[in-house]
Amino acid sequence: MSHTGHVENGVIVLDEPVSFPDGTVVELRPVSMPPGRHHPDVERFAGVIQGDAEGKEGYFEYLRRKHQ
DSSP states (O other), X not given: OOOOEEEETTEEEESSOOOOOXXXXXXXXXXXXXXXXXXXXXXXXXXXXXXXXOHHHHHHHHHHHHTO
């Protein structure tokens, strides 16, 4: 069983009312992010690798240059 909703002022709002018994464990997963937004972990580490680094070799070469 799954239900859909959205975030409004930082609070999850279900599209249709749902009643769960106390103690029910739920799991929340974002289905999509607004355009231009990234997962908070991505934003936190933004700038660690350049946007045009291609594959592992590009990544490691960028890190080698950055930390010389």
